[in-house]
Amino acid sequence: MNSINGTLLVVVTVVLTFALGMATFLTHYKFNSLVGGLMQSRVLVIGNEIKDNVEKSLSLGLSLQENNTLQGLIERELRADDLITSIVLFDAAGTVLYSTEPAQQGKKIDTLWLKSSRATKKDSWNANQSNAFVVGIPLMNNYGVTLGNVALSYSKKPLERCMGIIGNILQLTALLALMATAISAFLLLVGSFSRYRKQLLVAEDELTALLKDLDGVPHPRPQEPAVNSSIFMQKIYTFISSVRSATEEIDSASISITTPNSKH
């Protein structure tokens, strides 16, 4: 870095980029989990209605396999919220018993779903598919054995659309804010450091001149600085005169040594 200004620019940019990067990242995720969570809890409300219904019929002694009201139930609940794309009821082995998509009936469920449903220790589980989110609720019988699950798929598109817009706005804001504040903070800092920088530049000139003097290189005298009451500049000038008087001392001493008639 050839100038303090360059350093300041790097510091300001790095720090602000870090802070803004973290902040936008965080905000984005917060919105994602907020909106995603709201959508999921909406689907769960419906899922729980189905669960209550199924479990009630289970304790009445109806088996999961042979309950002809369940197909109607899931079809009705599918219409309750247009976010939901399909509802599937499958048994503990993963065979689809009822589905809002008739073609699925009797087939095996996605292994990912089965794995998630078996792994869960909670009241519900999630599975993430390429085009849809899935929430599932275990269906238990009276003695706590999980007989199956009801799984509700809902489209990813609304969330993706929403997060796309939010993400764009956030990024744009962050970028603009970064540029605006980085430039103004940089200018402010340059202003704050200008006296420091100027004095160092003057000191540099003075010292260069001094060095050239010492080496006997001819050079134009630097201009006398306008006002220099600062302690630092006074120090520099005193330093220069100390150096000059010391070199004079050495020079006169060496002259006296090399000049034979002044020998004592």
Next chain:
Amino acid sequence: MIGRFISRAAVFMLSLFAFAVMFLFGAVQEATAAARPFRIYMITWREMTDVERGFQNYMAEKNIPVEYIMRHANKDPSKLAGFVEEIRRLKPDLVFTWGTTVTLGVVGRYDDKNKAKYIRDIPVVFGLVADPVGVKIVPDLASSKSNVTGVYHMASAEAIITGINSYRRFSKLGMLYNGLEMNSVAYAGDIRKLSTKMGFKLFERKFRIGADGKPSPEGVIDLLRDLKRSGAEWLLLGPDSYSTSIGDILGPALREVGLPVFATTEGNMFPSGVLAGLISKYYSVGQFSAYKAEQILVQKQPAAAVPVETLKRFSYIIRMEVAKELKFYPPVSMFNYAEIL
């Protein structure tokens, strides 16, 4: 520390391995067993109930081939000895017993010295025993340490009180039971203990004892009126078999007095008079018993390794007709989980 840890890890791995081996072994056994149906000797107290239906449907749904040998005691305990004889002769794979009396008649108390009278080699699964530890069928719910396991059907006294409270908060509770039944007396004792803990007042009444030394239905209505006068907001019917047996008298009496009644067994959910109950569905008890029989027959677990349990979820039953008559409606949220009859 680390050494101990590694050894723990090793034990864990080993047990995983052992588990896998057992699992495979079990699968092989299952495959061979499919060839011959299991023979289950089933004894009931009266006629066929939902318990046996639940049991048999479970086996059918699971495609487990079973051959049933059905026997009814017809409420006569003296028949049980004959059944034990027959079991010895037929050597079924498993015995299923219905209720406390039948179960005791087949397996006896666990501390009974006279072991020859009972079945102690063939696995026995019982269903519908209210308090298997109290009547000494098993020493401990975790394991009978013998050839017995099964399902008991009572919700805990706490769950019952909470169940009543969630219908409507109360501070005074009445109970009517047969003072000669050990079961009922013990249960009343449990509720009494809870009354101080959960902060309600308990009024107890016992059925009158007739000249023959047996309880009689006489004056039931007075007892009920008396309870109502003393301020009881609910009447709790425990697992009292006498109440069950006089349902046709007790039901109308309850209806006449107009006291909300809460039942604890399906047997006491009289069509008239009883408002609500937290009960084990006989059907579910049967299914759960079958589930335990499956563990013994198919998965080849010793009965001692199968714990004695009750249902995880009980049925909350509400008779809407009674609620309307009493103008005493259940809270709305109950419609989410209760069965409305």
Next chain:
Amino acid sequence: MDADYIRKLNIRLVGIVTLALVLVLSVIMVVSLQLAEKYVVPELQAKALTQGHALTTLIGQPLSYNIGVSELVGIDDLFKEVIKDNPEIGFLAISDNHGKTLFHSGDSLVNYNAYINSRELLIETGKLAAAGAKSRSLSFEKHHIASLPIFSADHSIVALLHIGVKSSYVQNVLNELLQDLAVILVVSLFVTYEVLYFILGGKLSRQFEMLCRTIDSVIKNDFSQRVYHAGRDELGRVVSLTDSVINNVNQRYAGLLATAQQAGLLPPGKTPDDVSEAVGIRKKIRFGESGNGTQSCNNFLGTLRAPLFLSLMAEDLSRSFIPLFTKQLYEPVAGVSDEFVMGLPIMVFMLLVALLQPVLAGWSERAGRKHSLLVGMSIGCFAFAMTANAFSVYDLLIWRALSGVSWAIVFVASQGLILDKATADTRTRDIAFFVGVIMVSSLCGPPIGGILADNLGFRATFYVSAGLLLAAVMVLLSFLPGDTADSHLESRKLNLRDIMSVLSNRRFLVLILTAAIPAKIALIGICYYLIPLYITSMGDSSAMTGRVLMLYGLVMVIGVPIAAGISDRMSKRKEFVGVGLLLSGISGTLILLGNNVYISIGIVLVLGLAQAISIAPQTAFIADICNEEITLLGEGTVYGVYRLMERIGNFIGPLLAALMLNFLGFKGTFCAIGLLLFVSGMVFIAVFRQSDNCQVLAADAKGVEQ
């Protein structure tokens, strides 16, 4: 312009950066609020509607048994429960078709009575329902009200359910965001320092100060000092010019001496003043060696700081959730309590760090500091990548143990590097610098880690840690000069005899047993084990844990230097240690005041204060009570023993806390640790009160280490 001016410049720099940070973060906050208004509110309403639909379905059930709407029982309880489970719902109400509010729960309806009971709304809703719509809704100032029809058994509308969604809910949700942004602000400020340090290498104040000092000595006619610093910015150029000027003068003098020697004027073995006199210099001038001033610059601190900071951060990121992650992986093993298992990874880590540090000291010296740093960081990188993929508690423990190895190596090697390079007069400052990095990292790591874990998940956060270590390796490779054999401190390895002989000092032993070990038990047991579990047990997030732990770091960063200064000035070190211990004790018992996140904040703050008060005085106190051992075995050995003993506390902390948690629960465990500290403090005070005659020695304030 002087050192004071530079300090002012520094303050202005931080001020402007802070201002800029506050500004950009506020912009993000404001934009977030607007985004929420636009995109979250509709989702809230949609959810409320679905909830409402479920409610009307439920309420419809008793109605289907011909129970009248006004006869419904338990609506209040139901409403209260729904409001409790759905914090966005402000109120729920049912009005009948005669314009009367039958049931109501939650926020006041004063402003809405006319609306919800109006005939128009009923008719309107009926029309909408007939057309297939579910509800009619309208936004008011404080609530958005959705009204849904309730049907009787004969499918006629008998009542309306009104759901009031709070307009303020979005703000509440964003409060969490605000807290996170505040964390980012604080962390960014510290990162500013780190960046400054990395770029400037501490030049701004330090180099300027040295320049001033050198100039001052020249003014006093002493030409023997030089700044020795390279740099191409304004200051750097002035510095090198100054050095050249001084060098020029010294060269001249050397020339003079050479001439004088040739002339046979130089008497051997005389003082410089005599020489000066002999060659004819009248003034009292001290000259120095001439040379090009290429002596290695000490910017290595700035260069070391960044990778060190990164690798410490990598470890600190997971502080707030390691027990939770363990819990997630854990499958119950018979005979071992859950709490114990959750504490195991911390224990394994601490144990390895404690055991390895003394062993590694010699190795890192032989292998070279840079080399050992690279090895340590690479191991750490691998360990974190594997932690991210851990599938059971068992392999997690292996990876955590590796992390412990990595941490110990990095710690020992950087400490060694700093001590190698340090000169007598920079030593205290260099150590303080080292401690500073540790504290700043322990301040920034947990909150950032918590935020990451909440948003990305535990495993992804471990990958971030691995990435940080990778970055550290890169920085180290490209910036830190290679190993030179310029260690001028012969470090001694600790041997058992040394340990025993130091421990045979009774007062040292008492200090270790009543102060050093208990303090670490409290720190690791409470901050690293109990607090993460406690806070999440109340349903709060890992981010919250991180924030709370950040407070500890903040108190330390601010408190330690202040307390060190005051205790040195007042020369009341043991009093500070005693008070610190008692305060730590009190912090644990704060749990008795309640059961919420504020209590945990209180505990952490008081504990932080207690540690801040006692840590530096405690270290300095060692010198007071062990001056015999120090003269005999050297300061390094005595402090080595002290650190070793202290680390035993690091290991016991989580072990003890885990065992107690199993039996006593949170309240009991916090109290028990508090009590332990309190009793230790009492014993400490009792023992050292009698020995008031001990000499107070100025010992350098070696600070904290974990």
